[in-house]
Amino acid sequence: MNRPFFILCLAVLAYLSYERWTGRAIDHPPGILVSAAPQQAEVQPNSFFLEDYELTRRARFEIRARVLSREPYYLRRESGLSPLDLALGWGVMSDQAVLDRIAITQGNRWYFTKYAYPAPLTDEQIIANSSNMHMIPARKSIERRLKDLRPGDIVELEGYLVDVDHVSGWFWRTSLSRTDTGNGACEIV
Numbered sequence: 001m002n003r004p005f006f007i008l009c010l011a012v013l014a015y016l017s018y019e020r021w022t023g024r025a026i027d028h029p030p031g032i033l034v035s036a037a038p039q040q041a042e043v044q045p046n047s048f049f050l051e052d053y054e055l056t057r058r059a060r061f062e063i064r065a066r067v068l069s070r071e072p073y074y075l076r077r078e079s080g081l082s083p084l085d086l087a088l089g090w091g092v093m094s095d096q097a098v099l100d101r102i103a104i105t106q107g108n109r110w111y112f113t114k115y116a117y118p119a120p121l122t123d124e125q126i127i128a129n130s131s132n133m134h135m136i137p138a139r140k141s142i143e144r145r146l147k148d149l150r151p152g153d154i155v156e157l158e159g160y161l162v163d164v165d166h167v168s169g170w171f172w173r174t175s176l177s178r179t180d181t182g183n184g185a186c187e188i189v
Contacts, residue, residue: 024150025150025151025152026150026151026152026153027096027152028096028152029096030095030096030097031095031096031097032091032092032094032095033066033094033095033096033154034064034065034066034089034090034091034094034154035090035091036064036090037090037091037129037178038061038062038063038065038090038178039061039062039063040059040060040061040062040161040176041059041060042059042060043057043058043059043060043160045057045058050081050136051080051081052166052167052168053081053164053165053166054164054165054166054167055136055162055163055164056162056163056164056165057160057161057162058160058161058162058163058174058176059160059161059176060158060159060160061157061158061159061160061161061187061189062156062157062158063088063090063155063156063157063158064090064154064155064156065088065089065090065094065154065155065157066088066089066090066093066094066152066153066154066155067086067087067088067149067150067151067152067153067154067155068087068088068089068093068099068104068111068130068151069086069087069104069105069106069111069151070084070085070086070087070106070146070149070150070151071084071085071087071106071107072084072147073085073109077166077170078109078134078164078172081136081164082134082135082136082188083135083137083143083146083147084135084146084147085106085109085111085132085133085134085135085186086132086133086135086146086149086155087104087106087111087130087131087132087133088130088131088133088155089129089130090129090130091128091129092121092125092129093121093125093126093129093130094129094154097120098120098121101115101116101120102114102115102120102121102126103115104151106132109132109134109186110132110186111130111131111132111186113126113130124179127178127179127180127181128178128179131175131178131185131186131187132185132186132187133186133187133188133189134172134186134187134188134189135189136162136164136188136189138159157189159189160189161174161175161176161187161188161189162174162188162189163188164188172188173188174186174187174188174189175187
């Protein structure tokens, strides 16, 4: 094996090890870490433009939650606007004892849970105490902070739930409920 290739392989291995180490989940002692549900207040819908996107504020939104998972996105139209999703949990979905029994994944802008029976919670409890949120950072500094989050971090976010329209006719609608499921159930923050 030639020396430059070997050094390159070591550098890639070191980088991947560092990324895995800094992205590892944070474990907490059992117990609910975040007791309050997200707060939402209606606002008079008003719009503003961000590049070719029209964002319409639908509700003021504040949340303190545990990061259950995070998923960056690089492809598709909305990734430039919303570079990552956060699966967030509060109430019983912030309890380490519960989360130790639930596998959480994200993909294609969805959030999934999987568990062995008997389930640690009912599906209704999981749905009412967690959500997948499409994050639209207001500034690059916020985007960097969002990208540094790890599962287990406790975050406090405030902003607006927004609907998104593109000049091409493409659109994205936010959920205004914490108990809906399926297509359209994610919050766009």
